Amino acid sequence: xxxxxxxxxxxxxxxxxxxxxxxxxxxxxxxxxxxxxxxxxxxxxxxxxxxxxxxxxxxxxxxxxxxxxxxxxxxxxxxxxxxxxxxxxxxxxxxxxxxxxxxxxxxxxxxxxxxxxxxxxxxxxxxxxxxxxxxxxxxxxxxxxxxxxxxxxxxxxxxxxxxxxxxxxxxxxxxxxxxxxxxxxxxxxxxxxxxxxxxxxxxxxxxxxxxxxxxxxxxxxxxxxxxxxxxxxxxxxxxxxxxxxxxxxxxxxxxxxxxxxxxxxxxxxxxxxxxxxxxxxxxxxxxxxxxxxxxxxxxxxxxxxxxxxxxxxxxxxxxxxxx
Numbered sequence: 346x347x348x349x350x351x352x353x354x355x356x357x358x359x360x361x362x363x364x365x366x367x368x369x370x371x372x373x374x375x376x377x378x379x380x381x382x383x384x385x386x387x388x389x390x391x392x393x394x395x396x397x398x399x400x401x402x403x404x405x406x407x408x409x410x411x412x413x414x415x416x417x418x419x420x421x422x423x424x425x426x427x428x429x430x431x432x433x434x435x436x437x438x439x440x441x442x443x444x445x446x447x448x449x450x451x452x453x454x455x456x457x458x459x460x461x462x463x464x465x466x467x468x469x470x471x472x473x474x475x476x477x478x479x480x481x482x483x484x485x486x487x488x489x490x491x492x493x494x495x496x497x498x499x500x501x502x503x504x505x506x507x508x509x510x511x512x513x514x515x516x517x518x519x520x521x522x523x524x525x526x527x528x529x530x531x532x533x534x535x536x537x538x539x540x541x542x543x544x545x546x547x548x549x550x551x552x553x554x555x556x557x558x559x560x561x562x563x564x565x566x567x568x569x570x571x572x573x574x575x576x577x578x579x580x581x582x583x584x585x586x587x588x589x590x591x592x593x594x595x596x597x598x599x600x601x602x603x604x605x606x607x608x609x610x611x612x613x614x615x616x617x618x619x620x621x622x623x624x625x626x627x628x629x630x631x632x633x634x635x636x637x638x639x640x641x642x643x644x645x646x647x648x649x650x651x652x653x654x655x656x657x658x659x660x661x662x663x664x665x666x667x668x
Contacts, residue, residue: 386484387484400420400461402464403463404468405421405626412436420443421442430625431658449472459480462483488632490631494518517637536593540598544581582607586609592648593620628643639658639661639662
């Protein structure tokens with residue numbers, strides 16, 4: 346016969362497992378199932394690790410959310426090679442560089458050995474089968490301001506910090522309301538947000554950055570999307586002159602600025618008044634908590650320079666990213 350202490354009881358075993366889970370900072374439920382499920386903007390239910398340790402970001406969104414939560418991804422795409430974004434304190438330079446966000450290098454991504462890939466949907470849905478072979482892959486649209494709340498909360502939950510995701514959204518919405526209340530009520534500066542080029546591409550109201558500008562009193566010359574239409578529109582300089590924006594926000598993608606060589610460019614009110622701003626990557630990738638907060642602050646200053654102060658991007662980012 347076995348002695349009474351030769352084998353522990355089932356209750357003792359379960360107690361030991363529970364204690365081990367507590368020491369490890371893991372709930373007993375997650376100890377039994379080390380995965381979680383999330384449905385992304387493709388409508389696909391994805392099984393991801395309960396505690397992802399090696400996050401790869403295709404776009405800056407996952408970098409933005411993770412850094413705001415005190416987590417550093419292992420790999421990231423870029424907008425422009427060798428130009429780590431200021432709004433993320435240049436921290437992406439220390440991550441494995443896996444190519445431009447529209448054309449991620451899957452071989453480099455695989456070599457980074459991620460356990461979670463977080464991607465922008467429109468650039469990766471065609472590569473979904475290849476991405477899924479590397480690691481669990483989730484994709485969000487990352488286009489709309491209202492969508493950013495959902496996306497931030499979803500990723501914060503995946504990364505184990507759901508409460509902080511909710512807090513970040515509440516803090517931003519409160520600040521947006523505060524800025525809107527302080528903005529002059531009798532001023533609605535006409536603006537455009539655009540990619541430069543011979544025929545500039547301007548973004549509609551639904552774009553996240555445009556939604557922020559509209560919320561604080563700006564008037565977008567590109568207007569709202571047509572149902573089922575694209576999120577931006579080609580605006581010839583002739584059309585732009587007719588609509589005559591007072592402020593221009595141009596995505597700074599490089600030194601090539603052919604729009605500036607067009608004689609019409611010099612006739613625009615925004616150009617005449619030196620209110621043309623070549624803005625940083627946060628204006629392109631605006632759906633993360635750091636980017637949209639900085640865009641709000643910059644937008645307020647650019648629309649109402651006499652009311653809101655000039656923004657130090659790195660200083661503002663450092664207030665959000667834990668040391």
